[in-house]
Amino acid sequence: MRMMIFGAGFSGLAISRALAGGCEFAGGTTRSPERFPALQGAGLTPFIYDGGTPSDELSAAIGEVTHLVMSIAPDTAGDPLLAAFSGGLRPSMPKLGWIGYLSTVGVYGDHGGEWVDEETQCKPVSKRSVARLAAEDGWTRLAAEAGIPLAILRLSGIYGPGRNALKTIHDGKARRLVKPGQVFNRIHVADIGGAAALLASKRLGGIYNVTDDMPAPPQDVVSEAARIMGVEPPAEVDFETADLSPMARSFYGENKRVSNARIKTAGYEFMYPDYMAGLKALYSGGAWKG
Structure with a gap:
């Protein structure tokens, strides 16, 4: 497995640690060189990416990846990578075999305390959740055009060390x-790493709520x-x-209340x-x- 994590923050570093033993190469992007030691400590080769077209160095690295994780939140202009790869994924990543997109359970909106699952209609309320759903749709189209399985991980409130x-x-x-x-609902960051590692290793596509039982x-x-x-x-x-x-x-x-039954059916057993x-x-x- 050769992996690149765009936006290697709190969740991205947990994913890298979970996949450390199974990667021939693992890279990650950050906006600042000051975060290079944190990425390197999690087993990632660091690259700078702050939107737009990837640098020549980053482009060369992603040209060899088999697994891509997207963990950059869309801004007012939308998802930066959707614009960068609007011409298709295959020209830039000919070896790509799996994509993971980190989204949020916020895309479901308000359901008055009732249970929701991956089949529930999304009706996001906040601008950030509306943007996330639009990004999900954009990545779904790109992945389908390239014939690559896409796993959308909808995350609940993240906690963990610090x-x-x-x-x-x-x-x-x-x-x-x-x-x-x-x-x-909440989710320990280590379970984000574990769930993503499972989906990546099996190259599973689909939408998965990555959230706790309680x-x-x-x-x-x-x-x-x-x-x-x-x-x-x-x-x-x-x-x-x-x-x-x-x-x-x-x-x-x-x-x-968000159900996690689907990711459990895929074979994931929560640590927390x-x-x-x-x-x-x-x-x-x-x-x-x-």
Whole structure:
């Protein structure tokens, strides 16, 4: 396997680590040379990419890849790689045999707390989720034209080392926002890596919700983190009167329970099937600090 990860951030590095033993070559892109050590630490050869046509060096590398992972969020102009490869994938990547696109469960929009799966109609609310769905459609067209299997991984709220309720409590930034009936799914970043590795190794296409087994109220996660740490949780705060940024408040405008049955049927077994297992492992191993 020769892999390139466009946008090797938190999730991209986890995917690289999960596939480390199975790659003859693994490359990853970043906007800044300052992140080169982080990519190299995860087994990636780093390249600079900040939109537009890839550099000659990057183009030469992607000309040899068999697996492509796209983890760059679309901006106001759309997905940068869709524009760069609008003429087709085969001219740039003649050996490509699988594509993974990291999307979000936000494309489903609001479903009033009901269960959704990959067959549920998407009705995104936020501009960022509308852009993600448009990018999904664009990659679906490109992959179909090239005859390459495309796996779309719809991710729920990501947590892991350095990004979790344990750390927010430690940093004094945790809040227990309460909005009656509100639930969210979550996913440990290591399970993103594991699920992507499974799909890549089997060259499976299709849409997969990569999310945990336990949609839960956000305040419950903070309470559990406090319990694990042996500290008092912060006081509950009414969502309606809370001081929130427009973006933070917008997340609470979508309420749904997301099923992960399809990725399990594909053969994936979650390492951290719920936030309780994930937080416990982060704390016991000391990884919660990042």
